[in-house]
Amino acid sequence: MRVTSLLVATGVLLCSAPAAVAGPAVRIHDVQGTTRVSPLVGQRVTGVPGVVTGVRGFGSARGFWFQDPEPDGDPRTSEGLFVFTGEQTPAVAVGDVVAVDGTVTEHYPTAPEETPETTANQSVTQLVDATWQVTGRGAVPAEVVGPDSVPEEHAPLDGNIDKRELEPQRFALDHYESREGMLLRVDDARVVGPTDAYRALWVTSKPGQHANSRGGTTYTGYADPNSGRLKVESLADGPFPAADVGDLLRGSTEGPLDYTSYGGYVLEATRLGEHQPGGLQPESSRPQGEDELAIATYNVENLAPGDDPAKLDRLAEGVVEHLASPDVVALEEVQDNSGPVDDGVVAADETLGELTDAIAAAGGPRYLWRQIDPQDGADGGQPGGNIRVAFLYNPARVSFVDRPGGDATTPVHPVERLGGVGLSASPGRIDPGNEAWRDSRKPLVGEFLFRGRTVLVVANHFGSKGGDQPLHGRFQPPERGSEVQREQQAQAVRAFVDEALAIDERARVVVLGDLNDHGFSPAVQRLTAGGALVPLADSLPPLERYSYVYEGNAQQLDHVLATPSLRADYDVVHVNAEFADQVSDHDPQVARFTVR
Structure with a gap:
């Protein structure tokens, strides 16, 4: 026009x-x-x-x-x-x-x-x-959005709510819709989602709503998406604050209320409150004891050769200083040697070599790695990247049992070995021909020895949430269609664990990685049903169970689960997700196991 x-x-x-x-x-x-x-x-x-x-x-x-x-x-x-x-x-x-x-x-x-x-x-x-x-x-006054303004209840659960009469005093989405386009103001707003690459951040108008110890708002269940969350963008040309979770926008932030596909209702600020840093710092975990086996998981977000050296340095710093150099690290989103170039390359030795060199240069151990190259284009993720899971391990602390037979298409199984349980191939992939893994990463299983004890480690990166309906959408409750695949994936991994426990009821199995789902989700519940696998995050208070921040909700997508024979000290190490300057969108986590 x-x-x-x-x-x-x-x-x-x-x-x-x-x-x-x-x-x-x-x-x-x-x-x-x-x-x-x-x-x-x-x-x-x-x-x-x-x-x-x-x-x-x-x-x-x-x-x-x-x-x-x-x-x-x-x-x-x-x-x-x-x-x-x-x-x-x-x-x-x-x-x-x-x-x-x-x-x-x-x-x-x-x-x-x-x-x-x-x-x-x-x-x-x-x-x-x-x-x-x-x-x-002329002028109109801005309506103040405060702790008691927006209802706690999220939305009517009536399917398509487009033409439903609004109930703004009962439902949060109706409240915002009844103010679409109006001038709103939030005072002394606490940041619950860090500034992103698009000059946007998230605040809460309900500072007490599911507040965790680091200033965020934790997502504790599908029925309670935290109605106080509100996205903030700026209509001004000036600088936008690089804010972390827990920071404040001191004073008034005001502007008309808009709606976008990226987060729903957004305050298009004509005036931003003064950015007041809250002093949030990256966490560091303690080193493992001599008799503790430390196993970590870290989504390194499309790591590829040629990445900015600063990214490698910061990932290395995360492993060495913040995770205290675990004995085993399960990595997710490791790309092939040509990165996102779709050229048929599937090997990732250069990618892993650059990372392990950076870790050694940062004062960490000289890690070795094990992984299996996927079939080209079969595992989803960024086109051409051939992302996969991989193991790093410190040979000075733990041994990897290499057993031939594992490849992209051959399934691995637990087998009886010396009165205990081992693997038919190591490393191996769980049921790679199962339809559950279509366009998704196949789990990698490795057999490790620590102080003479066998531990089976399963590294995972389940299917993404792409395609799910948004929390802020017109269909309520939103359909989470991607859950179906993750539950099928969980069933395949659980079948592997059950096979191991059938051979040895005291089998030591650790299942970990980016499961792309919450602790209360059907997929995770499928893994933990009956107590075969213990979710280590349950050792934390519910509000502290998170490894990812999305649309202002601190949520748990990464997990460490273990069979009951293993006892662990567990730690989510917050170094990324809460910060505007992040090297990955996930926080790593580490568990230190006492292996008997």
Whole structure:
């Protein structure tokens, strides 16, 4: 759409757009209505009055928000609205009093306008093909979002909630929708999701809601997604704070409320509170004792040769200084030697060589590694990267039992050895032909010896959550379709563990890695059913069980599970997920086992 403007002698700003048939004069609350979808969608409205509260002058979705200074008193109807001007910056300023003509539409982020049913996102009510007059100057007060403002209950569980009457005093999503486009303010907001690469962060308006010891908000169950979370972006051109979890935006942060596919409701700030660092520091775990076997898991986020040397140095620092040089490290997201170049290369010796060299240079042990190259393009992840799981181990502390026969397609099994349990091949992959592993990483199993005792270690990277409906979407409860594959994957791993325990009821088996799911999820529950595997995170208070921060929710995606014959001291080592400057989006964790 092309929008042009003309300043006439009277001082009134006129904007021209394609001609349309004039319709009835309405106010913003008439356009917004009492549901998520406007009752006037598709209609041309004229002379809609309001005060400009924010201007987006960048990107391909430019426009401005305006708000009616005379609300109708109905808590269901928003008094704010967005005027979409495409790639044309609108010639208005905050505080302008305007009268707007335009066509009412519902924009569904990430979906073609003609097929909105293809997205689970909610819509944004807006005016397009707009013209407007600036008639003066004015202001509207910002509504304060505080601890008691937003309901605890997340959303009505009615399927598609698009046309359901809003209940803003009962449901959090309804509360935000009833204020779509309105000027909101949050004071002294605590950061619960660090600044990302897109100049956005997450705060909470409910500082006491599932607060963990490091200032975050922990996701404890599907029924409670933490309604106080709110995304913050900036409409200003100035610097954006590089904030960590636990920092404050001191004073007032205010702007119109928008909705995007990346996190849902977002405060588009015209004013940011002063960034006050909270002093959060990366954690360090204690070294293992002489008689403790330390096993860690670390998602190294698409590690490839040629990565910035600073990334390798910081990963090495994480292993040596923060994890205290564990005896065994299960790595996830190790790419092949050509990284994301899709050239048929599957070997990863250069990738692992660079990492182990960096660890040695940082004062750590000279780790050796074991892994199995996947079939090209068969294990998902970044196209061309051929990500896989791998083991690093310190030969001065632990021995790896090499046994031939393991490859990309041959399944490994527990077998009886010397009155105990070992592996048919080491390293090996669990049931790689199982449909559960389609386009996903196959678990890697290794047989280790520590002080003469055999320990089987299973490194995992289960299927991603990609494709699941969002917590903030219009379908409630959201469908988590990816859970099906992870539960099947968990069943395959659990079958392996059950085989080992059938041979030796005191088998020492450790199952760990990025399971891409929560401790309360069906997949993890499948692994731990009946007590065959003990979730070591259960040794922590519920609010401290997290290794990842997503949309302001601190959550547990990485796990260490062990058979009951093993006793462990367990530690999630927070070095990444809570920080704007992170080398991976996951925190590593380490367990120190007493092996008898």
